[in-house]
Amino acid sequence: MRQSLFPALLIGMAFAAHSPAVEPAAQLLWPDGAPGAKGDNPADKPTLTAFLPEPSKAVGAAVVICPGGAYGHVAGDYEGKETAAWLNSLGVAGFVLDYRHRSRGYGHPAPMLDAQRAIRTVRANAERWKIDPRKIGILGFSAGGHLASTVGTHFDKGDANAADPIDRASCRPDFMILCYPVIAFGEPFTHKGSQRNLIGSDAPPELVESLSNEKHVNAETPPAFLFHTDADAGVPAENSVQFYLALRRAKVPAELHIYREGGHGVRQTKGLPVAEMWPKECQQWMRSLKLLEKH
Numbered sequence: 001m002r003q004s005l006f007p008a009l010l011i012g013m014a015f016a017a018h019s020p021a022v023e024p025a026a027q028l029l030w031p032d033g034a035p036g037a038k039g040d041n042p043a044d045k046p047t048l049t050a051f052l053p054e055p056s057k058a059v060g061a062a063v064v065i066c067p068g069g070a071y072g073h074v075a076g077d078y079e080g081k082e083t084a085a086w087l088n089s090l091g092v093a094g095f096v097l098d099y100r101h102r103s104r105g106y107g108h109p110a111p112m113l114d115a116q117r118a119i120r121t122v123r124a125n126a127e128r129w130k131i132d133p134r135k136i137g138i139l140g141f142s143a144g145g146h147l148a149s150t151v152g153t154h155f156d157k158g159d160a161n162a163a164d165p166i167d168r169a170s171c172r173p174d175f176m177i178l179c180y181p182v183i184a185f186g187e188p189f190t191h192k193g194s195q196r197n198l199i200g201s202d203a204p205p206e207l208v209e210s211l212s213n214e215k216h217v218n219a220e221t222p223p224a225f226l227f228h229t230d231a232d233a234g235v236p237a238e239n240s241v242q243f244y245l246a247l248r249r250a251k252v253p254a255e256l257h258i259y260r261e262g263g264h265g266v267r268q269t270k271g272l273p274v275a276e277m278w279p280k281e282c283q284q285w286m287r288s289l290k291l292l293e294k295h
Contacts, residue, residue: 023081024049026098029117034100036110043104046114048121051084051094052129059091060132061291063177064118068142071101071111071197079141090283090292093131095122099147102197108211111198115151116171120158123169135291137175137222142235142264143194145181146213149243152176152224153216175289176224177282180232180264183239185212191235217246223253225285227278234264255285 026047030037037044052058065087067079074080076098084094099114100106119136126133140148155172162168182194186208199207209215226244228237237258247254259274286292 024051029114029121034110035113036106038105044100046100046110046117047098048118049080049084049096049098050129051081051088051096053088053091053093055130057088057091058093058130059292059294060130061091061135061137061286062093062095062122062126062129062131063087063137063139064095064097064115064122064173066097066099066115066138066140066144066147068140068144069101070191070193071107071143071146072103072193073101074098074144075141079144083139086279090286091294092286092292093122093129107197108199108207111147112150112154115147116155117166119151119155119171119173120166120169124166133169135174137177137291138173139177139179140181141179143182143191143197145178146183146194146198146211148173148176149178149181149183149213149224150211152222153213153218172220173222175222175286175291178224178226178240178243179278180228180235181226181239181243182235183213183243185209187212187238189236189238191239214242214246217243217250217252219250219252221247221250221252223289225255225282227257227259227274227282229259229261229264229274231261232264253289255281257281 026049029046029048034046065080065083067075069075076096080096084096087094095118097115097118100110119138122136123133138148138151152173158169159167182191184190185195224247226240228240230237240256244254244256257278
């Protein structure tokens with residue numbers, strides 16, 4: 001699969017205009033060690049980096065960003081920092097997640113635990129970052145879209161009795177933005193590299209089913225914006241279509257855009273309409289949910 005590299009000239013311009021002179025410091029998701037950590041090296045320590053909008057523009061919304069990489073690496077620049085810059089231009093805080101993956105020696109459930117912890121962290125620190133705890137979403141590209149949709153279909157309210165205040169917070173995102181996402185496992189249109197990296201080649205059927213996220217949508221699943229391209233041969237558009245249909249059956253508000261041109265990772269199709277269209281349409285969708293209104 002060609003790697004997912006973030007395309008739009010609009011987004012690149014936002015990054016150039018809004019990127020800080022000094023990049024924010026990444027913070028450890030688990031200062032005392034991540035669950036299931038295999039060592040004490042940087043690869044064993046997932047992080048979250050906060051990119052905050054200018055205070056005068058801030059609308060109180062936040063998005064945890066899950067870059068893609070087939071669960072074998074994290075495309076943190078194009079699908080991380082640039083995305084945060086675009087969100088900042090809308091007044092939205094962006095939090096780039098550097099999660100554990102196969103190249104670091106990790107499969108399921110490590111990426112899911114990292115993403116859930118990221119949502120909890122933002123919500124538990126909402127006052128510090130001047131964020132509305134009811135306006136915290138998750139965004140993912142490609143396999144990062146699978147991770148985002150996993151968190152959107154596998155969540156809890158937090159443990160009220162936890163010693164760690166972060167663990168007391170809910171890990172349910174309030175909305176999802178899924179960009180050419182991997183969704184389904186065990187299907188003809190599955191991206192097999194992502195499935196293999198996450199759960200192995202011989203995973204039991206019940207594990208495959210549990211992470212085929214279109215099968216776990218219900219009325220509590222958060223609203224979603226999805227986009228894909230019809231020409232995506234790496235992760236076929238059926239992934240987004242099936243998730244959208246599941247949301248529709250559950251009566252969850254959702255919006256799906258499928259663009260005719262563009263392969264997988266639309267940075268490689270720079271100049272095509274999708275590159276400028278989807279950010280504008282996503283912005284309008286966020287506005288329709290009143291996510292871009294100042295509180």
